[in-house]
Amino acid sequence: MRKIDQTYQISKLLTRIENGEEFDVSELLVSDRQPFVMGLTGPPGTGKSTIISKLAKRLSEQKKKVAIIANDPTSKLSKGSLLGDRIRMDELWNLDNVYIRSVPSRGRKGGLNYFVVEMIYAFYMFGYSYIFVETTGVGQDEVEIADVADLVINVSVPYLGDEVQSIKAGLNEVTDIYVINKIDLGNYEIYAKYLYLAIKKNKWGWEPKIVGVSALKEKNLDELIKLIEDYRPFYRKKLKETVLRRFSFMVASRLEYIVDSKIEQTSMESLMADYIKNKSLNETIKKLISDAL
Amino acid sequence: MSPTKRIKVLIAKPGLDGHDRGAKVLARSLMEAGFDVIYTGIRQTPEKIVKTAIQEDVDVIGLSVLSGAHMYHFKEVMRLLKKYGIKDKLVIGGGIIPESDKKKLEKLGVAAVFGPGTDIKEIVDFIKNRVRAN
Amino acid sequence: MNDFEKEYEKWYTEKVLKNPIPERGDFYTSSGIKVKTVYIPSDVKGSYFEKLGLPGAFPFTRGIHPTMYRSRLWTIREFSGLGDAFMTNRRLKYLIEHGETGLSIAFDYPTLLGIDSDDPLARGEIGKAGVAISTLEDMRTMLDGINLAEISTSMTINGPAAMLWGFYIVVGEINGVSPAVLRGTIQNDILKEYMAQKSFIFPPEPSLKLVIDTFEFGSKYLPQWNPISISGYHIREAGATAVQELAFTLANGLTYVEEAVKRGLDVDDFAPRLSFFFDSSMDFLEEIAKFRAARRIWAKEMKSRFNPKKERSLWLRFHTQTSGASLTAQQPENNIIRTTIEALAAVLGGTQSLHTNSYDEAFGLPTEKAAMIALRTQEIIAYESNVTNNVDPLGGSYYLEWLTDKMEEEVYSYFDRIDSMGGVLEGIKKGFFQKEIADSAYRLQKEIEEGKRALIGVNLYRIDEEPDIKVLKIPEYVETRQIKRVKEYKKNRDMSTVESSLNRLRQKANEENLMPYIIEAIKNRATLGEIVNALKEVWGEYVEPIVI
Numbered sequence: 013m014r015k016i017d018q019t020y021q022i023s024k025l026l027t028r029i030e031n032g033e034e035f036d037v038s039e040l041l042v043s044d045r046q047p048f049v050m051g052l053t054g055p056p057g058t059g060k061s062t063i064i065s066k067l068a069k070r071l072s073e074q075k076k077k078v079a080i081i082a083n084d085p086t087s088k089l090s091k092g093s094l095l096g097d098r099i100r101m102d103e104l105w106n107l108d109n110v111y112i113r114s115v116p117s118r119g120r121k122g123g124l125n126y127f128v129v130e131m132i133y134a135f136y137m138f139g140y141s142y143i144f145v146e147t148t149g150v151g152q153d154e155v156e157i158a159d160v161a162d163l164v165i166n167v168s169v170p171y172l173g174d175e176v177q178s179i180k181a182g183l184n185e186v187t188d189i190y191v192i193n194k195i196d197l198g199n200y201e202i203y204a205k206y207l208y209l210a211i212k213k214n215k216w217g218w219e220p221k222i223v224g225v226s227a228l229k230e231k232n233l234d235e236l237i238k239l240i241e242d243y244r245p246f247y248r249k250k251l252k253e254t255v256l257r258r259f260s261f262m263v264a265s266r267l268e269y270i271v272d273s274k275i276e277q278t279s280m281e282s283l284m285a286d287y288i289k290n291k292s293l294n295e296t297i298k299k300l301i302s303d304a305l
Numbered sequence: 306m307s308p309t310k311r312i313k314v315l316i317a318k319p320g321l322d323g324h325d326r327g328a329k330v331l332a333r334s335l336m337e338a339g340f341d342v343i344y345t346g347i348r349q350t351p352e353k354i355v356k357t358a359i360q361e362d363v364d365v366i367g368l369s370v371l372s373g374a375h376m377y378h379f380k381e382v383m384r385l386l387k388k389y390g391i392k393d394k395l396v397i398g399g400g401i402i403p404e405s406d407k408k409k410l411e412k413l414g415v416a417a418v419f420g421p422g423t424d425i426k427e428i429v430d431f432i433k434n435r436v437r438a439n
Numbered sequence: 440m441n442d443f444e445k446e447y448e449k450w451y452t453e454k455v456l457k458n459p460i461p462e463r464g465d466f467y468t469s470s471g472i473k474v475k476t477v478y479i480p481s482d483v484k485g486s487y488f489e490k491l492g493l494p495g496a497f498p499f500t501r502g503i504h505p506t507m508y509r510s511r512l513w514t515i516r517e518f519s520g521l522g523d524a525f526m527t528n529r530r531l532k533y534l535i536e537h538g539e540t541g542l543s544i545a546f547d548y549p550t551l552l553g554i555d556s557d558d559p560l561a562r563g564e565i566g567k568a569g570v571a572i573s574t575l576e577d578m579r580t581m582l583d584g585i586n587l588a589e590i591s592t593s594m595t596i597n598g599p600a601a602m603l604w605g606f607y608i609v610v611g612e613i614n615g616v617s618p619a620v621l622r623g624t625i626q627n628d629i630l631k632e633y634m635a636q637k638s639f640i641f642p643p644e645p646s647l648k649l650v651i652d653t654f655e656f657g658s659k660y661l662p663q664w665n666p667i668s669i670s671g672y673h674i675r676e677a678g679a680t681a682v683q684e685l686a687f688t689l690a691n692g693l694t695y696v697e698e699a700v701k702r703g704l705d706v707d708d709f710a711p712r713l714s715f716f717f718d719s720s721m722d723f724l725e726e727i728a729k730f731r732a733a734r735r736i737w738a739k740e741m742k743s744r745f746n747p748k749k750e751r752s753l754w755l756r757f758h759t760q761t762s763g764a765s766l767t768a769q770q771p772e773n774n775i776i777r778t779t780i781e782a783l784a785a786v787l788g789g790t791q792s793l794h795t796n797s798y799d800e801a802f803g804l805p806t807e808k809a810a811m812i813a814l815r816t817q818e819i820i821a822y823e824s825n826v827t828n829n830v831d832p833l834g835g836s837y838y839l840e841w842l843t844d845k846m847e848e849e850v851y852s853y854f855d856r857i858d859s860m861g862g863v864l865e866g867i868k869k870g871f872f873q874k875e876i877a878d879s880a881y882r883l884q885k886e887i888e889e890g891k892r893a894l895i896g897v898n899l900y901r902i903d904e905e906p907d908i909k910v911l912k913i914p915e916y917v918e919t920r921q922i923k924r925v926k927e928y929k930k931n932r933d934m935s936t937v938e939s940s941l942n943r944l945r946q947k948a949n950e951e952n953l954m955p956y957i958i959e960a961i962k963n964r965a966t967l968g969e970i971v972n973a974l975k976e977v978w979g980e981y982v983e984p985i986v987i
Contacts, residue, residue, distance in 0.1 A: 014389075016356075016359065016389045017389075017390070019356075019359055019360060020359055020389075020390075020391070023359055023360055023361070023362040024362060026362065027362045030310075031309075031310045087336060087337070089337075090336060090337045090338065090339050091311070091339050092311065092335065092336040092337060092338060092339040092340045092341060092342065093311070093336065093341045093342065094332065094333070094336045094342050094343075094344065094987060095341060095342065095343045095361075096343070096344060096985055096987070098343065098345075098357070098361075099344070099345060099346045099985045100985075102982065105353050105356060105357065106352075106353070106356070111360060112360060113360060113361065114343055114361060116311070116341050273309060276309060320548065320563065320564055321548035321549060321551070321552055321554070321560070321561075321564050322548055322568070323632075323636050323637025323638050324636070324637075324676075324677070325637060325677075326676070326677050326678050326764075326877075326880050329877050329880065329881075329987050330678075330877075330880050330881050330884045332987055333877075333881050333987050334881070334884070344985065344987055346983070346985050347637050347983075350560075372547075372548050372564055372567055372568045373564075373567035373568050373803065373804070373913070374548070374563040374564040374567050374568075376563070377562060377563025377564070378563055381563075401800075401801065401802065401803055403802050403803050403908070403910040403912075404802075404905070404908070405910075420768045420801070421766075421767070421768045421801045422767050422768050422769055422801075422894070422897045424888055425884065425888060426888065
């Protein structure tokens with residue numbers, strides 16, 4: 013089979029998954045072998061895509077198969093999305109062992125598409141064992157990335173205002189590595205100190221690390237790679253829990269998908285009429301959901 | 306928020322010219338029309354455009370060329386799609402493209418060529434109709 | 440409230456509001472400036488001499504020369520450049536035979552990006568949008584039989600401007616013409632490439648360094664050459680409003696001057712040779728106001744920031760091209776009228792030279808007939824309309840003066856925003872200008888589609904017709920011939936001298952003025968692509984932030 017034909021196959025599978033078709037991952041979930049999923053989160057413009065690009069390139073040079081799932085925000089009004097992350101990963105386009113797929117967040121508040129976990133396993137089924145998941149960076153609940161990834165990397169830059177600097181609620185509970193990017197553009201040490209105060213050791217004994225890099229100029233990337241390597245033993249320790257979390261993400265987001273789709277197709281007027289008649293919102297919802305299933 | 310399938314479009318500028326005004330306006334307008342849009346930026350090679358289109362499984366490839374080199378780049382894109390056996394992409398084009406070339410491009414399998422002054426709505430409707438028909 | 444204002448209020452309530460036929464709505468300029476029913480003396484603030492003065496006197500609002508077109512008409516400069524060096528040479532000679540004294544050369548995309556014709560990336564693009572020049576031999580062929588001591592040559596080249604200039608200088612030397620007598624312009628305005636036209640090669644900082652190298656070199660050895668044409672044209676064509684065009688262009692201009700002064704150049708050694716290049720589009724009076732505001736802001740800023748001794752250093756000299764983006768593919772003959780209005784605005788705005796577009800440019804390269812009409816448009820304005828009879832004939836119009844002030848005010852508000860983000864380079868890297876331009880382009884498109892902005896033949900009085908337009912095509916053999924020529928050129932030379940001169944270029948890239956090293960490499964038969972690639976190795980290539 014030509015390489016391009018396999019790409020085409022994966023591509024079509026991902027589309028089916030994205031459109032809500034069921035994809036059986038039961039065997040993959042119980043297997044001892046799991047993909048290594050790195051989740052990158054942080055505000056737009058901090059350089060998540062560039063960092064992924066550089067890391068993916070190195071992994072690809074080591075003959076690893078790498079997949080990147082880049083989530084982009086969906087417009088609330090038009091429901092369309094501009095998927096712009098892959099432009100910043102230009103150096104990867106012709107690498108046979110790297111696959112980039114842009115997916116819209118469809119407005120999910122965690123900044124991840126409903127079916128990110130299924131996509132991860134689809135890639136893994138095709139031999140992609142290193143997987144990057146990039147969040148939109150604009151969600152209100154970005155801790156969700158921790159349900160999907162083995163390793164959470166939080167990206168920030170030294171020069172943004174305080175507002176952006178303060179880590180989003182709860183993110184410090186799940187971050188494993190803090191990357192301060194674009195260190196050539198500003199003094200990052202003060203900021204690093206501030207971050208240091210927010211660090212919490214996780215229950216597996218991993219103490220989150222802080223590293224300053226300039227992804228574009230490939231400065232300090234080796235240090236980041238070393239931190240990721242150091243982290244690997246801890247990832248194995250929590251693998252069972254991670255798989256459970258992925259499963260819970262699958263359950264929750266599939267449910268959301270079913271509800272969202274149903275609501276989209278349902279006329280609110282008739283739903284309200286139903287509620288006014290039987291006076292129980294639970295009853296109305298029960299009907300709606302059983303109908304959807 | 307809508308979970309249902311959206312039409313996915315790749316807007317690309319093959320070749321060396323940097324006139325991205327039309328491509329950007331189109332990308333934004335298609336997003337506003339509810340499509341999922343990937344805009345690749347300038348200076349794309351046909352090979353890169355086709356590989357991106359395959360990885361992303363887009364429904365539509367929109368090419369914009371204003372350097373006069375449209376025949377070469379469009380031909381290359383069509384040739385590569387054929388070489389890789391890809392039949393499910395609607396290819397459309399835009400830019401400064403003379404009438405006589407439009408006909409040649411349509412023969413190559415380019416679904417439509419939109420010149421300067423085209424209403425974006427016309428492009429949106431065209432895409433919707435053709436993608437649905439597929 | 441003074442008497443004028445009182446009278447106006449009264450008139451407005453009694454006459455305008457009670458007019459049996461109400462106004463059709465609110466009115467705006469193309470930049471979105473709201474326009475009143477009528478303007479009166481109280482709308483124009485400030486003293487006459489401070490704001491307008493006489494032509495040829497500070498702040499030059501009314502013109503940089505005291506007599507303007509009464510002494511000398513603007514230069515008619517229509518550009519050419521097509522196919523390979525042979526084809527362009529024939530075209531240039533034809534133009535000279537027909538009385539042109541100023542040549543204007545456009546290059547193809549590979550040349551604009553410093554890519555040799557034999558590079559696979561050049562495929563399909565060679566000679567398409569202009570002439571392909573990769574080697575000294577190409578430049579020699581293009582200029583064969585043309586006396587460089589007598590002609591003035593404008594080259595529309597930016598990223599590799601220093602290299603093409605180098606080719607030109609070396610050809611002059613071979614033909615026995617000393618650099619001191621060479622006259623012409625290289626566009627060399629790299630900042631607007633990042634903002635709008637996108638033919639950049641290196642990152643902004645080293646690019647800017649290279650531009651200043653040309654300033655320095657020019658001031659020493661080519662005193663009659665304009666080392667830059669600071670261009671708003673491409674910013675505007677990319678979708679910017681007239682206000683944005685003006686603000687971004689002037690900000691770029693001031694950035695170049697600042698950099699050059701930082702280098703230690705005396706402002707009077709290079710500022711008199713700075714030239715500008717603006718767009719003229721369809722909002723007739725707004726365009727005229729723009730040109731006038733441009734002169735005034737530039738003179739004021741140059742004076743207050745750099746305090747030059749020569750008056751010439753305060754002049755904003757500019758070339759104008761009518762707007763390509765305003766042309767329509769529908770009923771293309773209408774474009775002749777559009778171009779006429781735009782050309783007239785440029786003349787009433789006091790331009791030093793003018794390029795009028797051909798009506799068929801929405802289809803491809805202009806045909807000879809269309810190019811002739813474009814030329815005649817200028818001649819009719821120059822010789823039949825009598826608008827050249829006196830200087831700044833519209834000066835003193837209450838509306839025009841108010842609008843000139845208003846444009847100035849809006850430009851300064853952009854200056855503040857640019858300053859607050861750390862200057863032009865920072866703005867470029869953050870995508871600020873790109874975003875501003877993309878937003879305007881999008882807004883404009885929406886306004887046209889919603890019918891808020893009239894475009895005859897497109898959203899108003901549209902007729903369905905197949906335009907009967909013939910277009911000029913570059914024959915296929917040009918590409919093959921050019922590739923072969925470049926390959927042959929590369930065979931016949933001593934690679935060790937090429938390599939050693941490229942090495943010197945790499946070593947000196949961040950240290951010295953590169954012009955002498957570029958010229959040396961050219962003399963050692965290095966090609967455009969090789970010189971550019973050597974510098975790419977040191978400086979890297981620029982990847983732009985994508986802003987939609």
